Amino acid sequence: MFKRNDDKITASQATIFLTNTVLGAGILTMPRSVTQAMDSPDSWITILIGGFVIMPVILLMVRLCLKFQGQTIFEFAGKIVGKWPGKILCLLLILYFIIIAGFEIRTLAEVGLFFLLEGTPIWAIVLPFIWAGTYLVSGGINSIARVYQIIFPITILFLIVSYGFSLRIFDFSNLRPSLGDGIMPLLKGLKSSILIYTGCEVVMIIVAFMENPKQATKAMLGGIAIPFGLYFLTIVLVVGGLSINTVITSTWPTIDLIRSFEITGFFVERLEFPLMVIWLMQMFCNFCSFFFQASLGVSQLFKVSYQTMIFIMVPLIFLSTMVPKSRQDLFALGDAIGMMGVWLFLLTTVLLSLVWWIRVKGLKQHV
Amino acid sequence: MSAVIKYIPDWIIFIQAFIAFSVPLLLYFLYTKLYHFVGKTPSPNVNRPNEKKEPDEVNVPFTGSFEKDMEIIQELIGGNCDFRTREFTMAKLNRRAILVYVDGMQNDRLLNVKVLEYLMFEATAEDMGLPLKAAELLPFESLIEAGDIGAFNRSVLFGHTGLIIEGFPKGLLIELPDGANRAVTEPVSEALLRGPRLGFTEVLSENTSMLRRQGFTDQLVMKTYRVGTRLKKDLVIAYMKDIVNEDLLREVDSRIEKMNMDFLAESGYVEQLIEDNYLSPFQQVQNTERPDRVINEIVAGRIGILLDGTPFALIVPATFTMLLQSPEDYYERWLPSTLLRMLRFLAAFLALMAPALYISLISFHPGLIPTELAITIIETRQGVPFPSLIEVLILEVAIEILREAGIRLPKPIGPAMGIVGGLIIGDAAVQAGIVSPFLVIVVAVTAISSFSIPTYSAGFTLRLLRFVGMIFAAVLGMYGTILFFLLMCSHLTKLKSFGVPYLTPLTPYRLQDWKDIFLRVPFTLMKKRPAMFKTRNRRKST
Incomplete structure (x- = not known):
C-alpha cells in the first residue's frame, strides 16, 4: 500500500544529502589548511572565491545528469564513453569514495581519541562506527536521507549557537588588513578553498534519485550554498577570534576557537565537548554518504546486489581507515584526496560532458 | 615502491578487518533467521484436508418435531x-x-x-x-x-x-445477551483534565455507539469481522468513507483476514498479529481507551479497530509523533498546548537518555560539567564502591520494580508503598553509600519524565531502550551514547506502520504537517489533513 517509490527523495532531502556529504570533518581543519597556504588574514575572500568557483562545477554536473534522467553516473558513464572506459572511470570514482570514507572515520577517530576517549584502542572507535553505518546504509537512500534530516538541524543549530557565543572573543582587527599582500596569496589559497568541497561528486548520484528532477538545479545549488555559507562563517569567526598565528599552529582550529572561552553560569561551561559530540553525528552522516555511494556504485557497475556489496565494503573501508600511520599521514591524505577530487572532476564531469556534447551535437549520434 | 609497502597494514589490522566484515554479516543472518522464525504463522487460507472439521460446526437442521x-x-x-x-x-x-x-x-x-x-x-x-x-x-x-x-x-x-x-x-x-457489564467510567490509563470523561467499555456495541454519538454523519463506516478460529469474536473497523485512503483500507482488511489465532483475548493480540515489524521495540499500532481520540484520528484519515471484550481500541497507522501527542493538546488553547508538547518531547528525551548521559559524564568526561558541580558529585561518589553503570543499574532496577509493584498493589496502600519505596529506599541507599545523591536526582527525573508520556505503551519502549543506552554509555561514554542515538534514528527511519514511514511527518520535511508536531498552531492555520495518509479529501475547512 501507499506504494511510494522508496528510492526517491524529495528536493529538500536532496539538498541536505549534498550538504551532509560535503560538510564533514573538513570544517574542523579547514581554517588552518586555507590560512597556512595563504599566510594572510584574507582567507575569507578566498573562501568566497572558492564558493563561486564551485557553483558552476555543480551546475555542470547537474546538467550532465539531467540528460540521463533517473540514472546515476555509474549507469550513464558507460553509455557515453563506451563500456570499459566508463567502468574504469567509475571504479576510480568508487576507490575515491572508499578512501574518503576511510579518511572521514580516521579523522573522527583521531578527534575522538584526542578529546573524548584517551587511551582507547582505535579499532574500538572505528568498528562500532562502521557497523552503525552499515545498519543505516542497508536501509537505502530513503532511510539515509531521513536520518540526515533529523541530524542536520541539530548539528547546525548547535554549531551556530557555539559560533554565536564565540563572538565575545571576536576581534575585527584580526581580519585586517585586507589585501595587504596583494592578490597573490588569494591564488595560493584557492586550491585549499576548493578542496574543502570534496564529496560534491555525489551530485551525479543523487540527482538520479530525485522525485522531481526539475528541481535538481535549485536543490543542488542550495545544497552547496549551505556548506559555503558555513565555511565562510567559520573562517571569519575562527580567524577573527584566534588571529592567523594561532590558526596556523593549531591542529583543530575550529575546536580551539570554541575552547578558548568559557561561559560561566551556564550548565556546560565550555562548549567544545558538546560541539564535538554533536559534530560526531555530522561525521557519521558524511561517512554514510560515501559508504552508500561506494556500495551503490559497485552494485550498479557489476550488477551485484546492493545488500551484499554493503557487507563487502565494510572491511575495505576499515582497511582504508587504518592505512595512514600518523596524523601527518592523515593530513597529507586529506590534501591528496582534494587533488584526486579535482582530477576526477576533470575526468568525469568535464570529459563526459565534452564527449557527450561532441557525440550528440557534433556527430549527431543518439546517446 | 617501498613507500607503498610501508603503508600496507600489518596482519592484526587484517584480522580486525575480517571481524569488521563478519560481525554485521552474522547479525544480519541472525536477524533474518529470527524474523522468519517469528513470522512463520501458518496462513488460514491453506487447506489442511486431513484435519477434521472443527467440532463446533455441527449443522443439524431443525427437524420440525x-x-x-x-x-x-x-x-x-x-x-x-x-x-x-x-x-x-x-x-x-x-x-x-x-x-x-x-x-x-x-x-x-x-x-x-x-x-x-x-x-x-x-x-x-x-x-x-x-x-x-x-x-x-x-x-x-x-x-x-x-x-x-x-x-x-x-x-x-x-x-x-x-x-x-x-x-x-x-x-x-x-x-439479546445481556451479561454482567461494567458501567462506563473515565479512562483510567489516559486521564485528562479537560475533555470528555468517556472511556470505552468491554461491550463492542456500546463502544461503536460511543463513536457514532460523536457526530451526525453518514460517512462513518463500521465493518464487522468475525475473528478467532475457535472462540469467535466480533471485531469492527471504523473509518470515514470519504476520507480514508483506499489502499490503506485494503491493507488493513487483508491483515485482519490473515490473522490466525484460536482466540483473541484482547486488542493487544490483534495489534501483535497485524503489526509490520515484530522485532522492533517501537509500537506500530496506537492503542487508546478514549473515543474522542479514536474519532479524531479517524477524521484525520486513520482507521480505528475495535474488538469485543476490551476497552482498548487500536488506531492504524501509527507514527512516532502520535506517541507524544495527547487529545488535550487540541482542547486547550494553542499556546499552552505548544508549551506542553515541547515539554513532552523534552521529557521523552530525558526518560530515554538521562541515565546514559549520567554514566558517560561521570565515568568518561567529568570535565564537561562545571568544575564545582563535578567536584561535588565526585565527592559524594567517594564512598560508592561501584562503577557508575552498576550504581545506575541498582537504582533503575529498583525503580522499575517499584513501578511494577505499584500497579499490583491494592489501591489503599499503593501511595504509601510508593513513598516507602521511593523516598525511604532512595534516602537509605544514599546513606548506606550504595549510590550517590546526584544519581537519585537523575533517576527520579527519569522516572517522572517517563510518566509524562501520554500513552502508557509508548513509555515501555523508552524504558526498554533506556537500559540499552546505559550499556552503550558504559562501554564508550559519550561516543557510545551518540552511536546509540544514531542507531535508534536509523532504526526509526527504516520502520513502517502499514506502509507509512514511522517518522512521517518529521521527515521528509513537509511544512503542512509540521504545524502539528512540536508546535500546535492555531486551528485557523490547520486547514488540511496530514498529507502522509494520502487521504482523498484534503481540506478540513474552507
Missing part, C-alpha cells in the same frame, strides 16, 4: 449446569413451546416475565398461524431465526434467549 429437536438440543448442550429450559403451553394456540436460555445472561427479569405472559396467554393463532410470517408478527424488538441447531445452540450459549414452538421448524432467538 418438537420432541426430537429438544432431544437433540438437550443432548448437545443440556449437560451444562447453567443451561435452563422453561416449557409451557400457549393457551390460545394450544401448542407447546419452550424457552431455552443460559442462567445469568438475561438481566431483565421483568421483560422475561412479560415475554412469558405474552406467549402463554396472548399469542393467538393469527399471530402464529403462518409459520413464515412468525418473524414479522411477533412483537419482539430483536428476533433472529436460527436455521440449524448448531447455530441456535451457539447463540443460546452466548446469551440469547431461544424459543422453540411446536410445529415451527426453526429456532427463534428473541432476546
